[in-house]
Amino acid sequence: MKTIEDNPGGITKADIVVGIPSYNEASLISFPTSQTAIGLKEHFKDYNCVIINCDNNSTDGTGNAFMNTDTLGIPKIYLSTPKGIKGKGNNFKNLFKKIIDLNAHAVVVVDADLQSITPRWIKNLGEPLFNDFGYVAPLYVRHKYDGTITNNIAYPLTRCLYGRRVRQPIGGDFGFSGRMAGLYMKSSLWNEDVSQFGIDIWMTTIAMNEGVPICQAFMGRPKVHKPKDPAADLGPMFKQVISTIFNLMDTYQEKWKTTKWSKPTAIFGFGLGEVEMPPAVEVNKEKLYEKFRNGFNTYWDIYRSIFSSENLQKIREISSLSLDHFEMPVTVWAKTLFDFANSYRHNTVDKNKAIEVLIPLYYGMTLSFVNKTEGMSIQQAEEFLEDMCLVFEQTKPYIIDRWNQ
Amino acid sequence: MSKVLIIDDEKHIRLLYSEELEEDGYEVALASDGNNILDRIKKEKPDVVVLDIKMVSSNGLDVLQEIRNTYYNLPVILCSAYGSYKVDIKSIAADAYVVKSSDLTELKNKIAQVLETSVPGKE
Numbered sequence: 001m002k003t004i005e006d007n008p009g010g011i012t013k014a015d016i017v018v019g020i021p022s023y024n025e026a027s028l029i030s031f032p033t034s035q036t037a038i039g040l041k042e043h044f045k046d047y048n049c050v051i052i053n054c055d056n057n058s059t060d061g062t063g064n065a066f067m068n069t070d071t072l073g074i075p076k077i078y079l080s081t082p083k084g085i086k087g088k089g090n091n092f093k094n095l096f097k098k099i100i101d102l103n104a105h106a107v108v109v110v111d112a113d114l115q116s117i118t119p120r121w122i123k124n125l126g127e128p129l130f131n132d133f134g135y136v137a138p139l140y141v142r143h144k145y146d147g148t149i150t151n152n153i154a155y156p157l158t159r160c161l162y163g164r165r166v167r168q169p170i171g172g173d174f175g176f177s178g179r180m181a182g183l184y185m186k187s188s189l190w191n192e193d194v195s196q197f198g199i200d201i202w203m204t205t206i207a208m209n210e211g212v213p214i215c216q217a218f219m220g221r222p223k224v225h226k227p228k229d230p231a232a233d234l235g236p237m238f239k240q241v242i243s244t245i246f247n248l249m250d251t252y253q254e255k256w257k258t259t260k261w262s263k264p265t266a267i268f269g270f271g272l273g274e275v276e277m278p279p280a281v282e283v284n285k286e287k288l289y290e291k292f293r294n295g296f297n298t299y300w301d302i303y304r305s306i307f308s309s310e311n312l313q314k315i316r317e318i319s320s321l322s323l324d325h326f327e328m329p330v331t332v333w334a335k336t337l338f339d340f341a342n343s344y345r346h347n348t349v350d351k352n353k354a355i356e357v358l359i360p361l362y363y364g365m366t367l368s369f370v371n372k373t374e375g376m377s378i379q380q381a382e383e384f385l386e387d388m389c390l391v392f393e394q395t396k397p398y399i400i401d402r403w404n405q
Numbered sequence: 406m407s408k409v410l411i412i413d414d415e416k417h418i419r420l421l422y423s424e425e426l427e428e429d430g431y432e433v434a435l436a437s438d439g440n441n442i443l444d445r446i447k448k449e450k451p452d453v454v455v456l457d458i459k460m461v462s463s464n465g466l467d468v469l470q471e472i473r474n475t476y477y478n479l480p481v482i483l484c485s486a487y488g489s490y491k492v493d494i495k496s497i498a499a500d501a502y503v504v505k506s507s508d509l510t511e512l513k514n515k516i517a518q519v520l521e522t523s524v525p526g527k528e
Contacts, residue, residue, distance in 0.1 A: 139494075141494065163522065163523070163524030167497070215477075218494070260522055261518055261522040262524065263480075263524050264473075264497060264498050264499060267498050270495060379492030379493075380492060383491055383492050
């Protein structure tokens with residue numbers, strides 16, 4: 001892949017790099033860029049800093065919007081994949097290469113559509129990298145229905161598998177060391193899903209398993225970005241994230257089979273004052289229910305070849321529940337994910353098909369989460385989610401048994 | 406023998422916990438507040454800390470952060486009379502949260518669980 005580069009300052013060395021991956025974010029990218037510049041000026045003034053936009057050859061002028069943003073004298077570099085090559089992971093690959101070229105010590109990445117980023121985010125994601133940490137995941141307060149793939153799959157599954165409580169494993173905003181960039185660049189685990197939206201969970205999972213010191217950075221403000229309705233079409237993101245999780249389960253099976261329970265991850269950046277609450281996310285429950293029911297009826301025969309007999313019976317029961325009483329018990333959901341991971345590994349059904357038929361069940365779990373937490377505050381829903389994670393951890397012997405069969 | 410450091414400002418709680426945990430074969434160290442906690446941990450070398458939240462001279466959630474800044478991997482169990490602190494985002498830095506009770510079954514289970522926790526890599 002030939003990288004397009006615009007490096008007007010001819011920068012060849014940096015201590016800290018902030019990367020902003022993008023695709024068609026011309027109207028939004030200036031804000032995170034300017035906040036980044038303020039953060040670097042305020043908190044890393046003694047270091048050589050550079051801000052890099054790693055883009056997918058956007059056609060809406062994202063590159064110009066970035067290059068025209070005032071960054072208070074901090075140099076900027078524009079990198080892009082060639083025309084026709086898309087994917088967040090491909091943007092990261094260009095960034096990794098550049099970090100190695102620049103011999104940077106620390107890297108912070110923030111999303112281009114962020115509307116709530118403050119200069120403090122740059123400090124909190126970057127500073128731990130100068131204190132022996134190699135990977136920094138974000139910790140922000142999100143609305144209970146924002147990030148449903150995180151809440152229902154990515155967080156509970158990675159936590160129970162690898163024993164690390166990283167609340168936002170696909171948060172999109174990260175810090176990592178230059179050494180980690182080298183490790184990612186050389187990794188043999190790269191594939192097509194990772195080059196797209198699988199990149200976030202791929203980076204977090206590798207950090208968890210490669211003995212890298214991890215912490216979470218508390219951001220103080222909620223993540224506000226382009227909102228997504230959980231009942232809206234998932235698009236390819238679901239497939240790329242879940243496939244990456246399942247593929248890495250195979251790679252790291254010896255690690256997760258010997259992992260028991262989980263440990264908290266160090267948190268950096270708690271300050272004084274009130275934590276700001278995020279805006280509400282609306283959910284269309286009828287649509288979730290309809291998608292669950294339609295998918296269940298369409299894919300029943302395929303489910304029979306994926307589920308264990310005990311779980312198949314439970315899922316059949318659940319499919320008969322009405323919208324108002326709809327509930328997917330957490331044990332059933334955990335076993336569902338474990339059954340799918342096992343099926344994916346053994347190619348019981350085509351891998352792409354397996355992910356496709358998981359989607360209606362995910363909608364069912366999302367509906368169940370909404371029904372259970374409707375009257376709860378964000379904090380109470382967090383507590384509910386923590387209890388969910390404990391159930392995943394308690395159910396883990398099920399996947400170990402099935403995996404070893 | 407695993408060592409448990411109990412930090413609680415109520416004397417009768419410290420006594421109850423130490424008696425019960427010693428009976429179960431643990432070595433127990435006691436502290437009445439979170440002051441100089443890092444020195445205390447350095448001296449006692451506990452395998453797990455049981456930490457009260459609402460103490461007269463210190464806030465357990467702040468003590469927890471102080472511990473975490475130095476001892477990333479030391480298991481800490483928050484033990485409070487109030488369930489409401491469980492929803493404070495700072496409490497997620499603890500390994501577990503237990504609501505105080507005269508029946509120590511849950512606390513004992515959590516102590517056993519955090520001591521058998523095994524995860525890859527390091528923090």
